[in-house]
Structures are given as structure tokens and as C-alpha cells.
Amino acid sequence: MDMQEIADRGLVLLGCGKMGSAMLTGWLKGGLPASSVWVNEPYPSEWLKATGVHLDAALPPSPAVVVLAVKPQMMAEALPHMRAFGNGGTLFLTIAAGWRIAAYEDVLGAATPVIRAMPNTPAAIGRGITAICANAHVRHEDILLAETLLGAIGQVVRLNGEHQMDAVTAVSGSGPAYVFHLIETLAAAGAAQGLPADLAMQLAKATVAGAGALAEASPESPAQLRANVTSPGGTTAAALAVLMDETRGLPALMQEAVRAAAERSRELGK
Numbered sequence: 001m002d003m004q005e006i007a008d009r010g011l012v013l014l015g016c017g018k019m020g021s022a023m024l025t026g027w028l029k030g031g032l033p034a035s036s037v038w039v040n041e042p043y044p045s046e047w048l049k050a051t052g053v054h055l056d057a058a059l060p061p062s063p064a065v066v067v068l069a070v071k072p073q074m075m076a077e078a079l080p081h082m083r084a085f086g087n088g089g090t091l092f093l094t095i096a097a098g099w100r101i102a103a104y105e106d107v108l109g110a111a112t113p114v115i116r117a118m119p120n121t122p123a124a125i126g127r128g129i130t131a132i133c134a135n136a137h138v139r140h141e142d143i144l145l146a147e148t149l150l151g152a153i154g155q156v157v158r159l160n161g162e163h164q165m166d167a168v169t170a171v172s173g174s175g176p177a178y179v180f181h182l183i184e185t186l187a188a189a190g191a192a193q194g195l196p197a198d199l200a201m202q203l204a205k206a207t208v209a210g211a212g213a214l215a216e217a218s219p220e221s222p223a224q225l226r227a228n229v230t231s232p233g234g235t236t237a238a239a240l241a242v243l244m245d246e247t248r249g250l251p252a253l254m255q256e257a258v259r260a261a262a263e264r265s266r267e268l269g270k
Contacts, residue, residue, distance in 0.1 A: 002145060007036045010060035012085075014078055015070035016041040016048055019095060019153075022123050023067070024051070026152020038063070040078075067149070068094040075099055079107045086112040091142050093149065095119055097169065098268040101135050101162055113137040115146045118165060118173050119153060128154030131168040133161060166269070170261035178257065183208050 034052035086108030119130040130150045147156045190200030230236045
């Protein structure tokens, strides 16, 4: 299956909130005809209404792909309406957190090809990273197609299996919130040292965003980049002595935070 087959047979997008809209924007910019897309969305934005896609209309008889982008708590209600496309030639691609592949197979049929994906919120600006895994009914060309579809919102990585998804959820799925909190606390600490709050926030945002971009673009490891700005006995070294403390600093705190998120993900998936 390829993008031409999607154009011919159609793509169904179930749910078009922020993540669905980000994907749809990328697909349309990439040349997928609006006439090949069917969107089911009870609260369509003005932008969505203006795209020219089939909105809340009768679905095509055998779509190439159904993309499930509804909120996880809405999936149980929405998924049975897609049962007619199960056990056949329609690929299901889901970005709903918490739902295991087996749950989709139970509703849609055991022979349904299902790809589970975990994107994150920077997808809204095309800077996301999405991890994917698939069941045994998904072909290699389907994986490539999913990578193309999800590439509209950022990088895509393949997992060895669904067992890795809880850890991915804890690192990249929930991870943006950790970074936002880092910005909050860095700005608050700057204000506590006498900076105006708005200036402290501007400095914190730009510093975290710039450091992240440098870490991604540089051939050097984050550890080496850290060492590059740490002069012995200097200001950075004084701060890192606190942050890198093995018992009360970031190493122990981040391990605990990611473990808590991964454990919660496992609980929600049961």
C-alpha cells in the first residue's frame, strides 16, 4: 500500500483535534487530495470545514487506512462503528494512548492489521517524535506508509514490540510536560535571584529551546555538550554540583519520574 492507493481508496480520520489537525495539515500539504479524505469530527473547526475534505459524510466502502485520533476515553464508543472495515484490507493506525493492540483486535477482528503509535505534543509544530509498533497482520509496506503519514508531524521510530510502549509513553509521550516544568522552575529561580518575571521566562524558554535544538543538531553527545560549557570551579559547575547529585538531584528524580509514568501507563493499559 502507498500514498497513491490512499488517494484512490480513501483515508478515514476519526477525530480531528489538535493532533488530528496537525496530521491532516501535513497530508494535504504533501499532496494528498482533500477529496480522498473522510473526517469524522463532532466539533469541527472553521479550518477543517474549509479544507474540502468529506466531513461527517458516508464513508467509502473500503478505505485504505483508518486513522484513529479520538481521545482514549472516546475510543470504546467510536471504534465499533469501524467494525465493517476490520479483518480486511484496511490498515488501522491509532494514536490513542493506553489502548493495547489486542483491544483493537477484539473489537475489529483478530485478522485486522493494526499499527499503534505514540506521538507527542510538539507534533503541533511539526517537531514531534512518534514511536510505532504493529501486529502480525501488518506488512512491511504498511509500516513504510505509516511512517510517511506520521512523518507529517515529525520524526518516527520503530519499536521492537508493544512491550516498549509504556517506556516510550514515559519518555517522549509525557516528556514534553517535564520540559515545560523545567522552563517554569528555571524562570521562577531567575525571578528569585532578582530578574523581572517576564525577562526570566524569556531567558528560560529560549535557553531550553536553544539547548534542545543544539543537542539535536550537534554530532557531540549531550554529556559532551554539557562538559563544553562547564569550566572547573565556574558558575555552571556550581549549579551542576546540585543538579547532578546522585541522591537528591536530577539522576534520581528523573528515574523516579519516568518509572512512575511507565507504571501508570501499564496500569491504564490493563
